[in-house]
Amino acid sequence: MRGTTMKSTKILLALAATAAVLTLAACGDNGASAGGSGGDGGDGEEVNLTFATFSPDQEPAIRQILDVYEEQNPGVTVEIQIIPWTDYWSTLQTSTAGGTGPDVAWMLGAKIGAYIDGGVLLPLDDAFEASGLDIENYPEQLVDLFVDDGTTYALPKDFDTIGLWYNKALFDEAGLPYPTPDWTWDDVITNAKALTKPDGSVYGIGAPMDPQATYYNTIYQAGGEVISEDGTTSGYDSPEAIEGIKFWTDLINVHHVSPTLESFADTESVAQFMSGRLAMLTTGSFYAIRFANDEYSSQNFDVTELPAGAQEATIINGIGNVALASTEHPEEAAELAVFLSGEEASRISSETGTVIGSYAGTEQAFVDAFPQFNLQAFLDQAENGVVLPVSRNTDAWASREGEFLTPAWTGEQTVEEAAAGLAAAMNEALAQE
Known part of the structure; x- marks a missing residue:
């Protein structure tokens, strides 16, 4: 690069959070179908899932959402893994490639392409259909970030x-x-x-x-x-x-x-x-x-x-929830990924002021959560939104x-x-x- 000096190099090293281009090997059957689980994998066994995120700010709301999920799905427990942003993508890449990754994880539209190409994500179409949620209630431009060749691999849980x-x-x-x-x-x-x-x-x-x-x-x-x-x-x-x-x-x-x-x-x-x-x-x-x-x-x-x-x-922009194909519980993982982006999860996310819930009708609760701030400004701008490139x-x-x-x-x-x-x-x- 022309003109870079030692000063630039020092700053680049301090700022660097650059991830290697993902070259993910397939882990498990990418064509696995996912639907309602009934809570215990169908044979009475306890199901333990892990869910990876990168935001400690959102952990209280996530725990509240997971408590609702666990109540609705007896026999399923979900552990939250908070991985710092600076380590999140390298950790997810390495663990997923080795088949030791979480069952469900946060995903960005800017990252998902390599994971789809690597065959490490479960399709969520069956689980979404079983959920009764309406795709028309999500921001279309954000839904499109997570759909490839007609298959849905994540749903936006929020927008910002x-x-x-x-x-x-x-x-x-x-x-x-x-x-x-x-x-x-x-x-x-x-x-x-x-x-x-x-x-x-x-x-x-x-x-x-x-x-x-x-x-x-x-x-x-x-x-x-x-x-x-x-x-x-x-x-x-x-x-x-x-x-x-x-x-x-x-x-x-x-x-x-x-x-x-x-x-x-x-x-x-x-x-x-x-x-x-x-x-x-x-x-x-x-x-x-x-x-x-x-x-x-x-x-x-x-x-x-x-x-x-x-x-x-x-x-x-918005975060999606994906289910990893390496999971031992594909039906429950897909169901959880959909629930985490569903109406109930959006409502809790907005009411707690954590993020703007993606599901239509839940956004105003975010504005009302912290009246000391003019949070309506974020909604008013949405009509001029340009999806993160x-x-x-x-x-x-x-x-x-x-x-x-x-x-x-x-x-x-x-x-x-x-x-x-x-x-x-x-x-x-x-x-x-």
């Missing part, structure tokens, strides 16, 4: 959008009005300058290199795209994409209203925001529960819709975003140079799909 979170105390201290839904990029810059303190104790906004929370949103707001609609070419080297990325790099290198990328490698952006060092941060609805459970954040934070560029856009093997190119974009964030390369290198690498990866 990105908002502009802000610290009311810091705005009050600066004598500034709070952000509103009609803000633009220019409003962000103007207010961030007024909020930034010369001694570096407070920055107006955080500009981490976080695709879902930052530059994917502004690329689409500028009229660009990360990947073409047919999934064959990169959009990174377009003028619109460059403009969307430059908004963030300029916050650090031109306007000096954000900590450096190196600072975020030492202390991640949400932690800096919660400590009162950042006045604004764009991030997801999924952080509402963490902020609500922190006394300072609960008292001082609020959220509004993302400021607009040439057009309005927010990245929308994916391809068949997303990791092949997404894992290289940090490699190519880091020099732009550190100011060692122009955004044009960095984007051109990333586009070329991405096009090469897409040609192999």
